[in-house]
Amino acid sequence: MDTLKARTIKFYLIKSFQLVVITIGLGLLLFVEGLFFGIGEADQMIESINLGSTGLLIGIMLMPAMYAIYGPNLYDSLVLSMGARRIDIFWGNILKEVTFSVCSAIIICIFGAVIDLPNFTTLSLIVPSFGLIMSALCRLVAIKFKNVGKLAIVVVALISGFVGATVGYTFEQNTLVDVFSNMNVGLFVVLGIIGVVAYAIVERLIFGSIMKLSVN
Amino acid sequence: MLENLGEDKSIYIQISEMIEDEILRDILKEEEKVPSTTELSKFYKINPATAAKGINLLVDRDILYKKRGIGMFVQDGAKERIRESRRNSFYETYVKKIIGEAELIGISKEELKKMIDTEK
């Protein structure tokens, strides 16, 4: 099916899979780093797995958001200049983010099964849904405040820094996995669903501006 | 054929005059193929439509004719027709100018005639 719509969708799907690969890469990198620095220590393997899984989770939460903050100005603008329709760009972005979240959820489940941490799988709803809502918010900011893109970057950097610091702190005390694992499963499900609903609401807001999208 | 295009005349007229000159000088012989519109437009970097306009000017005057699917060729008797039309415009384009300039600088008609007679 060689329609303009199909070509646009394909473009965003490929971008989505690229992000998945980068995120897995990030987790692996931290895992290897943990192995490298932990040589000789007794709990070397466990420490590395904790480090890697934390990296993976942070990647899932923030990677699509980082993309979303520069996407409208760079990639959306690029494909718009090559004849893509605004409506296809809108749905392409959603598809990209949802695909990323679904892939992330699957990866978390597989990872949980492999490292034999039953609690880990419960993260498969909340973490990707946090990523979803972050990316939608970032895209909204990027579209609405196109001309203050640099400011937007600063805001995202602050948020990322805050999340990073929090994670870093909890990592000192406990692992991120532990923190999440100790939470109530029911709360997880509720937070996950709230995330998805919030995502839909933000997307609706973005939809209102999508027809104003123009090439830089 | 390979001279530069000037700005003093429309490009398509220059193209047609160039081909005429070639025919007059026997560089292009009767029944010979002339460069195609595309070749002309590529060489001079002009719009193919302009080159075609120049060629068509000559087709209308029975100087060139089209062989379907092959190209443009010089019509039989083209040279004579060009000579005739150039003869007709000779007075307007050249003689009038010479007389005007001669008057301006004070060369009399007699002197002018003498110049022409002595020129071999």
Place this chain on the structure above:
Amino acid sequence: MSKLVGKSIVKNYGKDKVLKNIDIEIETGKIYGLIGRNGVGKTTLLSILTAQNPATSGEVTLDGEPVWENEKCLDRMCYSRELSPVTIFGTNNIKVKEYLRTAKAFYKNWDQEYAEELIKLFNINKKKAVGKLSKGQLSAITIIIALASKAEITILDEPVAGLDVVAREQFYKLIIEEYAETGRTFIISTHIIEEAASLFEKVIILEDGQVAIEENTEDLLARAYRISGQDTIVDEATKDYKVFHPEVLGHNKVVTVLADEPVSNFDCRVQVEPVSLQNLFFAMCSEERKEA
């Protein structure tokens, strides 16, 4: 023959009125030249014609169908924009390779073989980031994308800016070859009018946010003249015509005349010469400045 039509197009950026009621009709199968001074709205107009930017008001149609968000119309056009070496986040780090890959993915009739050929011709390193390219190389990439898109209506905005004389000649030749072969429609905006004028079958001159002229280039130049001679005689000979850019030297005067029809009977005491597109444009713009 198809038609790309812009009707009553207005574009405001805030209080700034860039395009004031533009009516334009592009017939396919021709090479158009779009000329106008800096900031007159050429790029804005081209963006609106291809639905890359929204107009404040007005409508663009291709064969009667609105172009806006219309898959069928958008598939037939390519407006290869000037690449920007910087984004709002700094240097544009997108690699040339990725750019071309995206173009390949989006243009329906993309010709990869042709693209590769052009990349070699313009000597482009595909591994370089867009932000690291020279101005000439950026232009070359817009040209490569435009040509290889094989789009029915192809628009190039300032394609020769930054190209050296050899590359410019190459570009004109490529356009003619491609046009002769396919009959694609090209709309080319340029400031180097002198070089490109003979390429344009039709010319559009934008002035003050409006279309001042949209006409066959030959026809336009056939009714334009440079008239010189003694000042009183020149004034008398040109009094019935639209006169631009008068210049005086002693008792002599020279003006550029744009008549409604070709004129064959100017007073024989004045010198009548043809005008090039560049000089006509220059004369028209000089007039503007004087009035302002």
